[in-house]
Amino acid sequence: MSQLNQLFSSLHTAGHNVKNRFASKKDESKLLARSKLLDHGPDMFVDLSIRFIGASGLPKMDVVGSADPFFMANIDDEIKFVSSVKANTQAPVWNEKWRVKNVPKHAILEVQVMDKDEGTPLNDFIGKFKVDVNPGAKEVELIGPMLKLRSERGHFWLEIESKPASDSDPHSLAYDFDGPIRYSRHTSPTAGKLTNLNEARLYATWKMYLKGVKRHFGDVSQHWNRDYKSAQTIFKGPSSIAVRQGIKAAHDILYSRTTENGYGIIEGKADILSILHGGGASRPNQHQSEHQVALSHRVKPAIYTYAISMDDNSLRFSETGAAFFVDFASKHALHAKCATSVWYSGEFHPRPKGGWENFSDDKRDEDVDWELLIDNNSGTYAPDKAMLPTLQKMLEYNFPGFNILALDREDEELKKSVAACREYALKKRDVPEDELQPTLSPGEESLCHRIWDFRKPGSDANQKPPSDDDSNEADERDPGNGLGDLNHQEGKK
Structure with missing residues (x-):
């Protein structure tokens, strides 16, 4: 048996060496093409x-x-x-x-x-x-x-x-x-079928293509955090390869391009608010109260998990309480498709000016000044808080007229605002407690568990799941040791 394991290990190593050589050749071609640009005035x-x-x-x-x-x-x-x-x-x-x-x-x-x-x-x-x-x-x-x-x-x-x-x-x-800033909303029927819930809305993800990302961030990106054990599970050691393959398969399912996707263009503040409406809830309609359904056209008090991908400069996000996060080692790695680096990552939430604690549903959304609070709350990539002003400027560049506040994850104002957002969701919008954190409904299996069943040798479903047409597969080259500069506590993102 040990000889067989050694054979598999040798074949796997040889495959990676071939893949790395092809990747290196592609990188060399791009560098050559880039160098030729210098010959042009x-x-x-x-x-x-x-x-x-x-x-x-x-x-x-x-x-x-x-x-x-x-x-x-x-x-x-x-x-x-x-x-x-x-x-x-x-x-x-x-x-x-x-x-x-x-x-x-x-x-x-x-x-x-x-x-x-x-x-x-x-x-x-x-x-x-x-x-x-x-x-x-x-x-x-x-x-x-x-x-x-x-x-x-x-x-x-x-x-x-x-x-x-x-x-x-x-x-x-x-x-x-x-530009223009296009977005797509993905509601994966495949995810619903795999987890025994035929409701695609349960697994809603969004992808938004941002402009001027490199113009603002330059060459400063955020590498995975070597001090975070969950990130080590994904990026470090021989067993991490299988973990990444499972997460990538889930990403492809959640971001798959189908005829049922919603598409649009961000042209103003109203377009952003429409994306944040309660109609984009992560839970199925049958789990919503009449009060929730009646307020589905209103901005929802919700926390979102996001990553800004270096592959296509897209902002990828979902509600933090989305059920598909259950059992996965990292929410942010799932959105980033296990990229070793991202431009930035964390969480964000909308709030009316003055805070949710001072808001009433008697006020129309159109009559309220809305703000977007965005942070660096990501243990996987541990984004440098020194880049928060750059993040804010980049988002203001994309969404002029929308109030953006970029705050550090330890900022007291941020913590207070997150708590008020959750409190309003629970007490004023009838959002159940289990929708604020990733949980499973009765009879539902976790997407992570089903992905592993999906990939088992000999399984009827042992095939490559549907892939996202506009996402490049991150290669399996050595992710490195990580350059995270914040020590986030385990159990965070």
């Missing part, structure tokens, strides 16, 4: 506004129905865009915009059109194309797989606007996302 960069209009003549991909198309775009493999999914159509209309600053004039835009297959780990490839970023309206023929007999894959329409780069030093902020 500032007048060789442009600010782009791309409108992805739609497609027509797409082939029928499903036995029942036609196709559920979406597309993935990238510029020079440096920045990416993933569209919404259009259900049951061969002529989708997207009209989705993408603004990117400081793009080299010679850059190439690549687009792949896919058919979303619900409940399966892979999506069907429809076709792709590449175009330059010169301005103008473009109609492009999609190129399908080489071995497919059907050569007609449809056409794609887009429009590109271009103007000289406005930044004085475009090299330092090349391929900088500039």
